[in-house]
Amino acid sequence: MTDKFEELSAPPDAVENGGIEVIRASVVDGAVSVALRRSFDDPFTWGRLLIDLARQAARIYALETEMSEEEAFDRIRAGLESENFDPDMPPGGNTLN
Known part of the structure; x- marks a missing residue:
């Protein structure tokens, strides 16, 4: 990590629009x-937005790693499911804000 904020x-x-x-x-x-x-x-x-984000993230993994888009999407989905069903996770999860 860096001490400088790296903004997209x-x-x-x-x-443009x-x-x-x-x-x-x-x-x-x-x-x-x-x-x-x-x-x-x-x-x-929001559900549609989140699934679109997951698909775009999977594409990035496929472009930048040896992982296929399908494998990356499956891993993202597994992460969503583990976060959703973790009984020890407080509301809000691991977010700071």
């Missing part, structure tokens, strides 16, 4: 720090 750039289509940032996540001292806004009338849309 906004997606090109958001810069405008939009609203709905989530920002960072790793700080090994834990996830999250800022988000409700953004949607129906929480169902």
